[in-house]
Amino acid sequence: MRERPADATRQYIDAVATFEAYEDALAEAAKVRGGMYWHKGPASAPDDAYLVRTSASGSEKSLGRRSPETEAMYASFRQRKEMAVERRDGLKASLLKHKRMNRALRVGRVAPIIVDILNRLAATRLGEHFRVVGTHALYAYESAAGMTFEDDAVATRDIDLLWDVRKRVAFATALSKVDVSMLGVLQKVDPTFRIRDAQKYTAVNKDGFEVDIIRRVQVGDDPHPIRLSDEDDDFWVAQAPRAQELLDSAQFSAVIVATNGAMARMNTLEPMAFVRFKQWMSVLPERDPLKRRRDALQASSVEDVVQEYLPQWSQN
Incomplete structure (x- = not known):
């Protein structure tokens, strides 16, 4: 870094x-x-x-x-x-x-599509139902810390959005005020977004950029499977192991900057929760070895940033 x-x-x-x-x-x-x-x-x-x-x-x-x-x-x-x-x-x-x-001044290095998506979610009041998790969270941490990670740590072509199934009624109400589907919301940003046939929790655009929407593993009366709207062509949200821990972690928020200079607020999870999650993923035997190595790199990189630049988050 x-x-x-x-x-x-x-x-x-x-x-x-x-x-x-x-x-x-x-x-x-x-x-x-x-x-x-x-x-x-x-x-x-x-x-x-x-x-x-x-x-x-x-x-x-x-x-x-x-x-x-x-x-x-x-x-x-x-x-x-x-x-x-x-x-x-x-x-x-x-x-x-x-x-x-x-x-x-080359302040930003986030792909403009990320900033556009986050600003669209904020403008429609849908953003409060999602947290950015996964690799793109590193951009929030580096923005707050005043530094940048090495490119190997942040290289990715998809963004993971964690949806809170507990607030599904409020989400449905908010969505109905702005569009008929979550896919429709993304298509206001880029009309080429389509749901992947073989992976219904993923939308991909003409450039190959993907948006994944995940949720916690089914608990109690959680509906499953669940689609984000009544539209046939919309996200079916994927269950993610240990996602409840991410929902329960403190929120971390920072303003990120795109390569074209545009800005957006990114809401994600506090950095030490990210570290613990990535450490766990880095030792999963069934996970792709290349991804495990990147998980370990991200965990150690974020932990270093917390110790040196964000010590107020070290006890979380």
């Missing part, structure tokens, strides 16, 4: 500060989605008006007859909305500048 150059580190710190401010601005703007308007009263009382709140989905709710209180409510909402939109748009413009600087 090697430390990030000083100029790239400074740029990363500034870019992350803007990205996190943009996250806050998006959350604030979400609170004032929709609108308010004055609805005229019936023909029998044409001078009456009622304040109506509209949601982003088009539903409406009356907040009461026009009065000093509803007038103040209307004025406050309009002011909050204008300020939230102005702040969001300003920070979005700043992010574009940071994207160019990130690219010029």
Whole structure:
């Protein structure tokens, strides 16, 4: 592993500060989605008006007859909305500048498709139902530590997303608001994604990049097998040994940067949980020897990073 150059580190710190401010601005703007308007009263009382709140989905709710209180409510909402939109748009413009600087200073090395997928999951509120596990988690650790792993440790052509089957009802509700299937969500990022015929928990695009969705081994009343939507062509989630341990581990979050300068937040598991999992995989006799060696390399590399750069995570 090697430390990030000083100029790239400074740029990363500034870019992350803007990205996190943009996250806050998006959350604030979400609170004032929709609108308010004055609805005229019936023909029998044409001078009456009622304040109506509209949601982003088009539903409406009356907040009461026009009065000093509803007038103040209307004025406050309009002011909050204008300020939230102005702040969001300003920070979005700043992010574009940071994207160019990130690219010029070679701050990032994550494949852009990863950042695009994570940002799509965040925008649709589906991201809270997944954790990135496997090799791509190393990008979160190295970003937080201000260093980079050797290429052999991070080389991969797939991303593993751990889905929490315990929250399947909430996930189905969230998915229904944005798309008909999880595959459809990925196809908004790259329309060439298709479910593999021989491996239904994997979607692959025209470039051979794969997205795998896994879950814990069936426990209690967990449904099995389970498909992420009612669509025939969607993910059938694969059971993964010891995935419950990964779900139970503390969450680790970091902003990662793509080779084109774009940024996204990656939520994964705390690094020592990753180390323990990879150590276990590295000694599985039935596992491919080449993968076992890479598992051992990743485990030792992340453990070294924790000891030297992230000591606050060493006791987990």
